Amino acid sequence: MKADAEEDVKAIEHRAVHLLGRREHSAAELKRKLRQKGFAAEPIDEVLELLAERGWQSDQRFTESYIRQRIENGYGPLKIRFDLQQKGIASSMIEELLAAQETDWVELARQRYVRRFGETPAADEKERARRLRHLYQRGFLPDQVRTAYHRIEQQEG
Structure with missing residues (x-):
């Protein structure tokens, strides 16, 4: 039984290191992916702890x-x-x-707008709403979106 547990831990560690070699992962992501491969929760936790101690995985x-x-x-x-x-x-x-x-979110929203739509403000209200909706869907706050759009309008005028 003990040999099987050690083999499981080695297999889990091998798979986790392989995943981490491709890109950084959060501990929760690794746990989810390893559980999907059919590994048990307890040895996964043991391996994740070991990887964190080694500095190979860091949230x-x-x-x-x-x-x-x-x-x-x-x-x-x-x-x-x-x-x-x-x-x-x-x-x-x-x-x-x-x-x-220390990101300037308004400037980032303005850059995203310009990259997607150019420097020209929308021709009508429907187009303006569509463009602003794009920024909202990208995760910008309403104040950030309004200020970024205002800056674009000012550039035009």
Whole structure:
């Protein structure tokens, strides 16, 4: 029985290291993926603890990397926060690391708008609503969206 448990731990560790070699993962993501492969919860927890002790898996490092990548791809704080919560990251860590980014969310929303629609404001109200909805869906707050659009209108005038 003990040999089987050791083999399970080695198989779990091998699979987890393989996943981490491809990209950073949160502990919750790794656990979910390993459970889907049919491994038992207890040895998974043991392996995840071991990987964290070795520094091979870190929720903080995963979160920092994820936030940077999502900002570079033009996503707002609401979408980033939601996605990280879905990946099992604690709200306190999310808030701390989002604040540490010191991102100008309004400027990021403006850049996303310009990248998608160009520098010209919408021709009519229906088109304006469609464009603003795009920014809301990217996870920007209403104030950030309105201010970004106002800056675009000012550039035109």
